[in-house]
Each structure stands twice: as C-alpha cells, then as structure tokens.
Amino acid sequence: MALAEHRKTAPRGLWIERIPGIWWALILFLLTMPAWANGFFLFQVMGWTFILGMIALSLMFLAGYGGMVSLIQMSVAAMAGYMVAIFGVSGVGDISMGLPWWLNIPIAIIVAAIFGTLVGALAVRTEGIYTIMITLAIAAAFFYFTRQNYTVFNGYSGFNLVVPPELFGVDWRQPMPFYYLTLGCAALCYAAVIYVSRAPFGLTLQGVRDNPRRMAALGFNVTAHRIAAYTFASVIASVGGILLVWQNSQIAPGTAGIPAVIDILVIAVVGGIKRPIGPFIGALIYVLLRTFSPDVLLAFGLSGERFKLVIGLGFLAIVFFSPDGVLGLWERWQTRRSRNHDPLTGDPK
Amino acid sequence: MQGFTKRNPVWALLIALVAAVFLWLVFAPWSSGMEDILGRKRVFLNAIFGGVTLGALYFLVASGFTLIFGLMRNVNLAHGSLYLLGGYIGFEVSERTGSWFLAFPVVFVVVGIVGIVLQNQVFRRMEGEELRQTMVTIGLSVVIADLMLWVWGGQSYTIYSPDWLSGPMTLPIVSGISDSGEVIYLRYPAVRMAILFAAIVIGIAMWLVLNRTKLGMLVRAGVDDREMLAASGVRIQYVFLAVFAFGAGLAGMAGIVGGTFQSLSPGEDTRFLLASLVVVIVGGMGSIPGAAIGALIIGLSEQLGLVYAPTYSVVFTFLIMAVVLAFRPQGLLGERQ
Numbered sequence A: 001m002a003l004a005e006h007r008k009t010a011p012r013g014l015w016i017e018r019i020p021g022i023w024w025a026l027i028l029f030l031l032t033m034p035a036w037a038n039g040f041f042l043f044q045v046m047g048w049t050f051i052l053g054m055i056a057l058s059l060m061f062l063a064g065y066g067g068m069v070s071l072i073q074m075s076v077a078a079m080a081g082y083m084v085a086i087f088g089v090s091g092v093g094d095i096s097m098g099l100p101w102w103l104n105i106p107i108a109i110i111v112a113a114i115f116g117t118l119v120g121a122l123a124v125r126t127e128g129i130y131t132i133m134i135t136l137a138i139a140a141a142f143f144y145f146t147r148q149n150y151t152v153f154n155g156y157s158g159f160n161l162v163v164p165p166e167l168f169g170v171d172w173r174q175p176m177p178f179y180y181l182t183l184g185c186a187a188l189c190y191a192a193v194i195y196v197s198r199a200p201f202g203l204t205l206q207g208v209r210d211n212p213r214r215m216a217a218l219g220f221n222v223t224a225h226r227i228a229a230y231t232f233a234s235v236i237a238s239v240g241g242i243l244l245v246w247q248n249s250q251i252a253p254g255t256a257g258i259p260a261v262i263d264i265l266v267i268a269v270v271g272g273i274k275r276p277i278g279p280f281i282g283a284l285i286y287v288l289l290r291t292f293s294p295d296v297l298l299a300f301g302l303s304g305e306r307f308k309l310v311i312g313l314g315f316l317a318i319v320f321f322s323p324d325g326v327l328g329l330w331e332r333w334q335t336r337r338s339r340n341h342d343p344l345t346g347d348p349k
Numbered sequence B: 001m002q003g004f005t006k007r008n009p010v011w012a013l014l015i016a017l018v019a020a021v022f023l024w025l026v027f028a029p030w031s032s033g034m035e036d037i038l039g040r041k042r043v044f045l046n047a048i049f050g051g052v053t054l055g056a057l058y059f060l061v062a063s064g065f066t067l068i069f070g071l072m073r074n075v076n077l078a079h080g081s082l083y084l085l086g087g088y089i090g091f092e093v094s095e096r097t098g099s100w101f102l103a104f105p106v107v108f109v110v111v112g113i114v115g116i117v118l119q120n121q122v123f124r125r126m127e128g129e130e131l132r133q134t135m136v137t138i139g140l141s142v143v144i145a146d147l148m149l150w151v152w153g154g155q156s157y158t159i160y161s162p163d164w165l166s167g168p169m170t171l172p173i174v175s176g177i178s179d180s181g182e183v184i185y186l187r188y189p190a191v192r193m194a195i196l197f198a199a200i201v202i203g204i205a206m207w208l209v210l211n212r213t214k215l216g217m218l219v220r221a222g223v224d225d226r227e228m229l230a231a232s233g234v235r236i237q238y239v240f241l242a243v244f245a246f247g248a249g250l251a252g253m254a255g256i257v258g259g260t261f262q263s264l265s266p267g268e269d270t271r272f273l274l275a276s277l278v279v280v281i282v283g284g285m286g287s288i289p290g291a292a293i294g295a296l297i298i299g300l301s302e303q304l305g306l307v308y309a310p311t312y313s314v315v316f317t318f319l320i321m322a323v324v325l326a327f328r329p330q331g332l333l334g335e336r337q
Helices: A001-010 A022-033 A038-065 A073-087 A101-123 A129-147 A175-198 A201-208 A210-217 A222-248 A260-269 A278-300 A302-323 A325-339 B002-007 B009-028 B032-038 B041-074 B079-097 B100-126 B128-150 B192-210 B215-222 B228-230 B237-263 B268-283 B288-308 B309-325
Strands: B168-177 B183-187
Touching: A022 A038, A038 A073, A038 A129, A038 A175, A038 A201, A038 A222, A038 A260, A038 A278, A073 A101, A073 A129, A073 A222, A073 A260, A101 A129, A101 A222, A101 B002, A101 B100, A101 B309, A129 A260, A129 B128, A129 B268, A129 B309, A175 A201, A175 A222, A201 A210, A201 A222, A210 A222, A210 B288, A260 A278, A260 A302, A260 B128, A278 A302, A302 A325, A302 B128, B041 B079, B041 B183, B041 B192, B041 B215, B041 B228, B041 B237, B041 B288, B079 B100, B079 B128, B100 B128, B100 B237, B128 B268, B168 B192, B183 B192, B192 B215, B192 B237, B192 B288, B215 B228, B215 B237, B228 B237, B237 B268, B268 B309, B288 B309
Parallel strands: none
Antiparallel strands: B168 B183
C-alpha cells in the first residue's frame, strides 16, 4: 500500500517532461560535439570513453545492484572481441571464418554471454572478497590461455585488421560515424541498465544484495538471480568489447591482461559504483589522464611513462577519501551546500 | 588424521593409493617399456623436484598472505608488491655487500617495517571494510609497481647464490640405468634443495610457534574470535602488527629466493600475487597447512604441466582452482564460516 500511495504523489506528466534540464543540455552537448571537436578527440578520446564506460558499466551493474565485484568483465569483453575476429573477417585468414556481420555479431555476444554466465555460476558460490579473488584468477587464466592457444585465439599476436562492416555505405571507422556508433551503443546500454534496475528483476537483485537470506525466505531464487545478473552484464560488456576491437582494429591477449582488468575496476570505482552514470565519468577521467598526462608530466620535467603513477595515486586518493568515487564527492559537496541554506526560506545563511 | 580416515575411508584409501604410486614412480627405476609411455625418468624427476621447490617458494609467499587474512580479515592485494620489493632490496644488498645471507635479515626487517606501516596507516583505518581494503591495496600495488619500475627499470635481475650452494648435488634417487648397467643418481641444483629445506624448516617452525607458544595461542584465539580476545585484555593491535610484519617479511624473503632461482622483473608481483591467491583459495583461507598443501599442488601441477603439456600448463592451475571451488568452496583445509 505504501508503494501505491507514494506513486500518487510522484510528479505527473509525460516521462519526457520529467527529465531534468541538465540532461537535455548533456544530450545536446554530446550530439553536437562533432561540429566543433576534431577527429582525434572524437575517435580516440570520446570513442574510447564510451567503450570503457560500457565495460565498466557492466561491472557497476554487478557491483552496485548485485553487490558482486567481478573482475571478469574485461575478459568477457575481450571474448566478444575475439569471437568477432574469429567468426568475422580479420587479417588471419586461416582462422577467421568470414561470416557476415549479422551473423557474427550475435554469435559473438552469445558466446561471450555464455562465458560470462559460466564464470558467474562459479563466482556466485562465493561472497565479497572471495568473488574478487576468483574472478581475478579466472581473468588471469583467460589471459594466459589466449596467449598460449594458437589454434583458436592465435596466441601472442592475436588478430589484426578487424574492422566494422560497411553498412549503408558508411565507413564506421571514420571519427564521426564511430563517435555516433559508440555514443548510440553507450546510450542504449545506459538506458538498458536504468530500465533493468527499475524492473522487477533489478529490484529483486537489489533486494538480494541487501539481504540474501530474507529474499530466499520470500521465495526468490538468490543464485539464479545472481547468475542472470552476470548474463545481463556480460551482454553489455560484450557490446563494449566488439566496439573496442573495431576501434583498435586488432585484438591480442594484452587487451584483457591483468592491468586492463584492474583498469576497469579503477574506472568504475573512481566514477562511483552507486549510479550508472559513474562508470562513464570514470572512463572520461581515465581516458583524459591516459591521453594527456604524458604531455603534462613532460611539461613538469618528468618522464611521460609515469602516467601509471598519476592514475594509481589518483585512484588511491579517491578510494582512501571517498569510497563512492567522484559522484560521492559531488553528492557530499551538494549536501554541504544545501546545509548552508536556510531550510525554510532557502536563502543562503 | 585418524578422524579423517574414520570419516572418509574411501577417500583416505584413494589418497594413500595415489601417494604409494607416486612414491614408487619416484624411487623405483623405470623399465624401458614405461619410459616409452611416460618419457625419460630424469625428465619426470626434474619436473617433480622443480614442482616441489616451486611449491616451497609459493608456500613462503602464500603463508604470510593466509596468516594475515586468517587473523585480521585483511585483504592485502599488495602482497605481490612486497614480494618484488623484497627481491629488489635483496638484490641491492647482495650486490653491494657480496653476501647472499646478509640479504635475508635486512630484507626481513625492511619489508617487515613496510608491513607495519601498511597495517598501522592503511588497514587499521578501514577495519572490516573488505571492499575498500581491496581497492586501496590494488591502488597501492599499482603505485608501488610503478615506483619500482622507475627505480629498477624494466630489465630482469638475478641474485647470485654463494659459491658452495651453486652447482648441482647428487641425490640418493635413481634417475636411470646407463647402457653399461651403472646406476645413475639424480643431480639437482644445490641451492634449490637448500631453499626447499629452508621452506620446510620455516613451515614447521611456524606450526610450532602457532601451536606451542603463547604468541601462537594469541594468534589462534584471534583467528577464532578477535572481539573476545580484545575484550579479555589482550592488546590485539600489537598482535596484528607482529603478524603483519612477519607475513610481510616472509614475502620479502621469498622475493630473494625467487630472485635466486628465477628472476626479478616488473610483472612478477602480479604473478606471485595470483599464485598466492590460487594457493590460498585451493588450500583454504587462513590455514597454514592448507597453504602448504595448496602450494605443493599448484607447484607440481605447474611444473608437470610445463613438461607434459607445455601449451596449457598455466591453465591447469586455474582448472584445479575451479574444481576445488565447485566442490569445496572453502578450500581443501578451510573451515566453513
């Protein structure tokens, strides 16, 4: 009953009217970006941000709504990338099957989703820190396996010349089409996560996160919900993985090496794992640091190789002082600001 | 042990059988028919000894990890960095002074102090927040790895053992029979045997300290129920500091050992962190005998895999971990919480 009464008081109107103004500004800003930004920025910075954001979003979904910090997401993404290269067209003609895009993309997503689900089925047998360790160990196994296996994954060198299909006469690796492609995929994934988090499945998952025993007592299958969450997250990660392969036009074991796996965790945590927008903010910060910190470091007379130090120190500072990332800092600043206002009149004190 | 045989007679028989076959394979001379199937006995023995010594090294790293986790519930994902740091410092000390043995106490003290700082400045501030500890130690390991890369560069280093330990020694194990009917005994690097011996001594000493001394009693009581221990008037933070320093120092010394019979390079830290993770998951969190068994299994599977199925040797390790997780999630010797 409480829920129904609450709904009556919610603001009425079309759903489109309820989107706050700042979101319209952001959408407009992102859509018009190609008008003023150069190709490098569109392709390398924004494209990469959206891709890493999607992969980190899948981690955020598992960690934020499911309470499971999984380090396997980058491997799932790489798996999808490998599958696109293996079933589609690549520079390694002996292995690649050259199937058309409408076949190899669904196959890639399905295979990666099965892989993620299997890992999830293993990982949900454990909790908390154990999940991190187990997924980290499986991610390492995936990395070593792809590096050693030459019959399917082509070992150390991986696959090159994996490019997006030429649909509608557009070369999707040009900066502007690729920007819109990644933006569209990222927006879809974001909307899917928002939708699922409010759907019965997502609400159940959040219930499982908060109190698995009570949810089990209510008759929900806790394990099945957790594994299904892994499947959903794997689909999002695999979309990111396919785009990542297209952006680099190659995939190798290093794509899902331990540093890359850790980077995804860093991105999600720095952005904040409480809300789906967090991973994209984290990805933007990461990509900007990664792209421009060598120049900044050189300007200060340090070697450009030290960008890892900068990223590591920044990550350390954020997890040390604000466990919920940049978004947490922002929220804390907002509450402090609102506390400075008079609660009755709204005037500043 | 007796309880185990009584409860699981089938399993006990199976384990005894496997052990007997294994011992027979090691000690008996192989007939030529067997060599056709299994390959040269020397190769097999080398893989076994390599596996056991690698297991000894893994045990040195993982026992500190499991002790720290078991007592304090501290998730120290910077443990691999402590290993590599110990190795680099040991390299510097042994290069400058020319003494391999001096490196051990120096590294134990230095890395132990790093451990005390970690426990006192990082973990004590976030007790019980496992996720935050994980994140902070991951961040720390990234920073430490880059600092070490800055100081020592990307090349790989090897620490040289003293002269009387270099070169091979002959073991009383038959490796084969030559054409003239002479019995050939196995020759194996002396330094590796010394390391194996040291690891066994350290393992037994740890077991004795944990089970026979007052400090060990405190540590075990802390593992079982640390609130109650603190409430009964023990200054538990000092116990924590001591255990953390010991575990860190052990990881540092393992770094010297690893640098002596393998090499030190960037990336070794994650390798050994992963190895100790797998060892501890297989053996059971917080259990020293579990760490020993896990280290032995992982070391053996890695080396045997390297010899008999070189492409997928690394995958075996993780396969074992997955099987253990699927059937016994708390690890072989772990206890259910």
